Amino acid sequence: MAGSRGKRYAADAGEAGVWLGSRLTNGLLGLLHVTLVTAAIGPSEAGRFFFFWTSVWLLGTVLRFGLEGILPRVVAEAQVAGREVPSLRRPAIAGLAACGLALVPLLVLFRLPVSAATVGVSLALAACWAGTLVLSATLKAHGRVGMSGIVGNTIWPLAPTLAPVLVLGRDAGWQELAGVTAAMAVLSLVAAYAVAARTLGRAPLRRLMSGQSPVLGLEADVVGAALLSVLYELLLWLPVLMLALAGKGGVAAAGMFAAVRVTGLVSWPYNAVVALLTPRIAQALAARDMARTRSLLVTGSLVGVAVTLPVAIIVVLAARPILELFDPAYGFVAGALALLVIGRVFDAAAGPVGEALLVGRGTWLDCALVSAGHDGSPVTMRYGGLMSIVAGSHGSERDDSAYVSPAFALGLEQEYTFSAPARTLSSLLDEIGAPQVDLLSLDVEGFEAQALAGLDLDRHAPRFILVEIHDIATGRVPIEAVLGDRYVAVEQLSPLDLLYARADQPAARAAEKI
Numbered sequence: 280m281a282g283s284r285g286k287r288y289a290a291d292a293g294e295a296g297v298w299l300g301s302r303l304t305n306g307l308l309g310l311l312h313v314t315l316v317t318a319a320i321g322p323s324e325a326g327r328f329f330f331f332w333t334s335v336w337l338l339g340t341v342l343r344f345g346l347e348g349i350l351p352r353v354v355a356e357a358q359v360a361g362r363e364v365p366s367l368r369r370p371a372i373a374g375l376a377a378c379g380l381a382l383v384p385l386l387v388l389f390r391l392p393v394s395a396a397t398v399g400v401s402l403a404l405a406a407c408w409a410g411t412l413v414l415s416a417t418l419k420a421h422g423r424v425g426m427s428g429i430v431g432n433t434i435w436p437l438a439p440t441l442a443p444v445l446v447l448g449r450d451a452g453w454q455e456l457a458g459v460t461a462a463m464a465v466l467s468l469v470a471a472y473a474v475a476a477r478t479l480g481r482a483p484l485r486r487l488m489s490g491q492s493p494v495l496g497l498e499a500d501v502v503g504a505a506l507l508s509v510l511y512e513l514l515l516w517l518p519v520l521m522l523a524l525a526g527k528g529g530v531a532a533a534g535m536f537a538a539v540r541v542t543g544l545v546s547w548p549y550n551a552v553v554a555l556l557t558p559r560i561a562q563a564l565a566a567r568d569m570a571r572t573r574s575l576l577v578t579g580s581l582v583g584v585a586v587t588l589p590v591a592i593i594v595v596l597a598a599r600p601i602l603e604l605f606d607p608a609y610g611f612v613a614g615a616l617a618l619l620v621i622g623r624v625f626d627a628a629a630g631p632v633g634e635a636l637l638v639g640r641g642t643w644l645d646c647a648l649v650s651a652g653h654d655g656s657p658v659t660m661r662y663g664g665l666m667s668i669v670a671g672s673h674g675s676e677r678d679d680s681a682y683v684s685p686a687f688a689l690g691l692e693q694e695y696t697f698s699a700p701a702r703t704l705s706s707l708l709d710e711i712g713a714p715q716v717d718l719l720s721l722d723v724e725g726f727e728a729q730a731l732a733g734l735d736l737d738r739h740a741p742r743f744i745l746v747e748i749h750d751i752a753t754g755r756v757p758i759e760a761v762l763g764d765r766y767v768a769v770e771q772l773s774p775l776d777l778l779y780a781r782a783d784q785p786a787a788r789a790a791e792k793i
Contacts, residue, residue: 297425703733
């Protein structure tokens with residue numbers, strides 16, 4: 280036992296060491312990139328190029344649609360359930376659509392020309408970056424943290440970083456450098472795919488974008504991950520964004536971009552901690568092991584701060600000399616650099632929690648709610664989004680399909696039948712360690728009474744219960760037979776929704792019986 284644990288720790292240390300080394304390389308490549316761009320086209324043109332770089336980076340974030348965040352969760356859930364990893368084709372298509380909508384506003388925001396050349400180069404570069412980082416996330420999701428770091432932290436930036444060397448001494452402007460950078464990024468993408476395919480095999484990579492079932496739908500968690508990713512990157516590049524909004528470019532933009540890149544160097548220690556823990560957090564959440572999840576989050580936060588603080592102190596104390604290494608004109612943003620570095624210390628503490636938000640489902644549990652007397656056998660369900668039903672509950676397969684068909688009107692998801700584990704409401708509340716429940720909202724397409732019969736009201740009695748009832752006149756009878764005199768119907772909130780209050784609540788005592 281001790282020997283296996285020691286081997287695991289040694290393997291973890293090896294993976295973390297490789298990732299840490301790749302992250303350090305990434306930080307150094309970032310600093311080299313700022314230096315080479317400034318030397319190749321001068322501080323003023325460098326400012327415009329860095330505006331272009333930031334706009335394309337944000338565009339690539341939109342294009343990824345949070346895939347790098349949800350991949351660990353998707354893979355972990357598939358592994359725990361023993362099923363095939365679903366295709367990410369629909370989120371990828373949504374990312375393409377969002378990218379198309381964001382492209383022109385981003386170019387306008389950063390005062391870049393909305394020309395065919397700029398649009399083409401922006402899209403090509405964003406696609407290469409997005410593809411490379413999704414490959415990196417795929418490796419991390421499969422537990423290959425070290426290789427993930429090599430792809431995402433080294434292969435991805437290496438070719439674009441060296442692009443300025445090709446225009447040195449040619450009196451080039453930012454647009455020529457942008458074109459060369461896009462061409463070099465294609466090389467990075469090809470190299471990243473080769474490494475990922477050699478590590479995992481080609482089949483898992485093809486599977487991610489195939490149209491075969493199962494296909495991951497645009498669930499709330501998927502869209503939420505996309506929004507969180509974009510929000511995080513907006514905050515990361517906020518100083519450069521604010522300069523663009525204020526109409527400040529040139530040397531000011533170049534100096535602030537340099538400050539943001541230096542700040543990135545401070546993040547590599549805690550990013551290594553988060554990268555190592557992400558597959559484990561995803562596995563713990565997929566297995567609904569809340570105690571282990573909490574332990575991983577606390578450990579990650581403490582270790583993240585411990586490894587980040589020394590680097591942060593050094594950078595804050597040496598902010599001006601560091602910036603002036605790139606160009607003497609950049610020293611004026613030393614104060615901004617110090618503030619950004621302090622912010623990264625807080626990031627180190629919150630990093631594992633943020634990752635859990637991306638790879639987890641919050642309180643989302645996939646199961647069929649049953650009464651306490653159920654025999655425990657799985658329940659066959661027909662998927663219809665919020666209108667999912669027990670298979671056969673409408674008489675025939677054809678009638679079931681007709682009932683759920685409105686859920687697929689937009690063509691974003693497909694109807695299918697699946698087997699769900701049978702659980703009682705009280706067993707779920709016990710599992711997640713739920714405290715007092717204030718409001719239980721129940722919408723289970725006609726099986727409300729059966730679901731409530733799985734709630735042990737002696738241990739779990741919500742203050743309020745909101746129930747959707749398709750025919751309140753007749754549908755409330757079996758529900759109130761389960762609730763008995765413990766609950767009082769206090770208000771009909773809609774033609775289909777009835778609110779019950781626990782009998783000891785003031786609302787129940789004051790309400791007229793309805």
